[in-house]
Amino acid sequence: MKKKWWHEKIGYQIYPKSFLDTNGDGVGDLAGVIEKLPYLEQLGVDILWLSPVYPSPMVDNGYDISDYENIDPRFGTLEDMDRLIAEAKKKNISIIMDLVVNHCSDQHAWFQKAIADPKGSYGDYFYLKEGKDGKEPNNWRSYFGGSVWEKLPGQENLFYYHAYAKEQPDLNWENPALREEIYKMVNWWLDRGIAGFRIDAIINIKKDLTWEDLPVDGPDGRGFLTNSITRMQKRDGGTKNGIGVFLRELKERCFAPHDAFTVGEVFEVDREQLEEFIGEDGYFSTMFAFDPIQSYKKGTCQCEFDRNMNPDEWKRDVFVNQKLLGDIAFEANIIENHDMARGATIYIPDEDYGFASISALAGLQVLQRGMPFLYQGQEIGMTNCPFELEDIDDIMTLDNYRYAVACGFPEEKAFAGCARESRDNARTPMQWSDAENAGFTTGKPWLKVNPNYPEINVARQEKEYGSVLNFYRRLLCFRKSEEYRDLLTYGTFEPMYEDQEKIFAFKRCLGKQCLTVICNESPAERFLTLKEDYEEVVFVNLPQVTRIGDNLILHPYQLIVVETTKK
Template sequence: MTIANRAAKKAWRVTAALLPALLVFAPIAASAAPQAEQQPWWATAVIYEIYPRSFQDTNGDGIGDLKGVTQRLDYLEKLGVDAIWLTPFFPSPNKDFGYDVADYTNVSPEYGTMADWDELTREARKRGIRVMVDFVLNHSSDQHAWFKESRSSRNNPKRDWYVWKDPAPDGGPPTNWESIFGGSTWEYDKATGQYYYHVFYKEQPDLNWANPELRKAMHDVVRFWLDHGASGFRLDATPYLFEDPNWPDDPDVKGGPLPGLKPYNSNLPATRAALRDLRKLTDSYPGQRVLLGENAISSIEDLRRIYGANADEINLPMDFLYTGVKSLDAATFKARIDEAHLQLDGLPPVFHFSNHDTSRQWTRFGDGQNDDRIARLTAAMTLTLRGTALMYYGEELGMADLPADLLKDFPLGPKRTVADKRDPERSPMQWTGGDAAGFTTGSPWLPVHPNRSTVNAERQQADSGSMFHWYARLLQLRKNHPALRDGAYVPLQSGNRDVVAYARRTPSGAGVLVLLNMSGQRQQLKITGWTGSAPKAGEIIMQSAPAGAANLYDPVLAPFATQILSIVPENHE
């Protein structure tokens, strides 16, 4: 039995009879027998990002580990995710908490061993869950053995594995470029009299992908993890593998594009070629291995190029145009959603909000009064669109960013040597309402959120009207309902600037209508834009607020309400 079929067979179901009045679920007759998989698993997958340091600690040291992920696989299976993406768990000095890699083919002792990794992939496979590795391909740590050799002398065989340049005529940096994390992109090495290049921290020197031996070594890293059961990779910082070989000065350092979008360091043709090579390598393995890519874009045209002219580069480039919407604005979201579905040549979009670098959506969009309804709305939007969806650990519980004053008073130490501006969204997973939220029996590396007594997995799994159950039902719908699994996107108009409306339909005309009121007021709609024969209303499948009968043409929505309705062809009896 394939992973997809096993997961579909074991999809967890919530009965409507158990649910409170504000959370109405109607049965879905069409989802009883899932159709055979018609496209790669990743094209419709829900991928759950885990920050291992904060997910589950099993040895009491206050730092999450790989055994902790394995321990929680049953929970993830119950939730219904298709794959998990683990942020870096490699040996690292933790200047950037794992994104400064000191050994690409090993597990940091604080996270466990290679045996723990092998057990994790083995146990995940039993539950129909794939495991993806976060591959930091642009740079290593300055503590990596490769860089130590590279900086040891100008004649070292690995000197050219990194980017070294002579000083400018005045003795200063070779160019005036600025790092994404601030300051110059160049760091002077007194021992050898040259500068090395780093687009991020100075402790993260850029690898030289123009060097054939370095490229072979990185391909060997890919093979290592694929041979050890990885189903693919989330590629970190993909735009920056190559720089303009002429090394021009920036005519407007403080203006123009942001440091990560400069024409001399972002998405150069050589970078695209290197990504095509990585794609060929992953495609050579069985099991539909996948590349999920971080990128730097400013338009939908930029995003389309990252798939490759022949869809032969990154399988799944993350849509940061959608992610970058910071306020609950229906017109902006509708524009981002429409362009992703209509201007990517049918390739699968990748939608997400929260991650290890980005404020949690509960905090970002919440207004302090309607946070629960708003969180259900953003969840429904991401998970009912066509393509691939990413979730961040704890999102399904409504976890929020840590309060700034709590972090300010939390001491630094061996487990947290630096205070990172991204710490608020990296707090320990809230499993229970206890002091350490069930994350550890020791002292956690970051403080646990004060709301853990009410926002935790134990409590929410026992409450059929909880955020957890809302997410689980959405994942069940996405997997089993023909229109949400395989249906086309229909870009409807709501007749109301505060409401997003769209449909997903199968060739037969059946499907679902999704309505999202992004305002704090009751809204009257006039739905237009149906293609083909006009549909009829079926039933309300899910809703976050009370409403009347299913209405496809002029419904009324309560403040911040979500409605998902079934639709049937006009000639349906």
């Protein structure tokens, strides 16, 4: 694999609205990110992804953008953004922004002009279609529930398409004029000094232009729109001649000239598509490794996702994914992000929550092959929040709840499941201290603060050598150490002890240098018969390592990294 400047980096996602509020309005801001740059530097991260800070009505918390070339006053100003970029560079930290170009806000000037003159040039910036006998053009269901179609204001039988909320009209990538506007904006930000982008919902920019109805898969008489993408790709023989045309142009016009780092939000691609998307000449630098973190979702409604991740299923899916990747691609490994429940809740049973289990999870993520990407609060073990219905802000959670009830689930069960999976779990304010509102704000927080903040917070963990936070600092330092950096970046990935239940183990090798990672993912002590000898234990989460002959005695949730020599 050809070495790239970002390969050895550690990523960290910031949800600015919930990171740190410096002016007391209850909303995090760019000044708060700047204030915490020393903290992030000490943690060991190199690339900061900021969730959207553009002007927005906040229907979908910033993913409905009304102006692509400005900063929302809630977060600060363009000057604040320039200062963040400059201050971060002094600490060798790169800033990447969210690129949300599948859709915009219905308050964006383009859409307002389309409303004013649907047959004018801006009408073609969106997907406008005549209805069928006054009803929607087809039966597709959006990601947030309900039809993907909404009547264009002032029109009797003209609808616009939205894959997400009705306030987020999809942009028409088939229109060259629209694409030129996007490329101009992307280059404007790159020229301003950011290092690249996380690309949101990008697989949706290519539509099935037949607009044919989908098989009904729910009580609402609709079909889920992702089936249209699958149908289109199957019909067209993949993605190269479809979305690939757009993505290649985007890369050549914007990303490649700036040597930008790009990480795509892309789901369910096969080996051929992996190379196409993130291979040596792929559309993006990397993409998030979503496949291995979906196995616990077995139900058809969000309210059925009421179990923890099965460690053996997770191990199996990681091994399958790593084999699929081989040496052709380099993914970004995650445990959580702004669209998911907290990893410490999903991966760890409540009764097992603690330093050992959280640090074991951290080690398994960070030491895999691929780029580690942390999410704010993950480094202190933040958990899901106990919500009531009136606490929920997330539009997707509320839609999932209504849909679950429509599916026949009792309201209490429907809410319990949807709340467990709610995106709001990841969006509760960052827990900086045991001061009021977790030290996040002196005002009223925009979203409920998790009540466990007096026990789980940065200030407390900074004082404890054996805290989760300080473990993450040691772990990232180990990953980036001169002795093991190349091995843990470019080394091969070989599954180990696959037949051992709740033992997650793998070997990383580069040349003759090898490290074997062994983790007991259970609350019980385990005996493991070694298949190889090791020279030295080089990293652990728990200090006591016991070996009796060819057997390791693994304590509950113990993670051990041993050095071996490849024969």
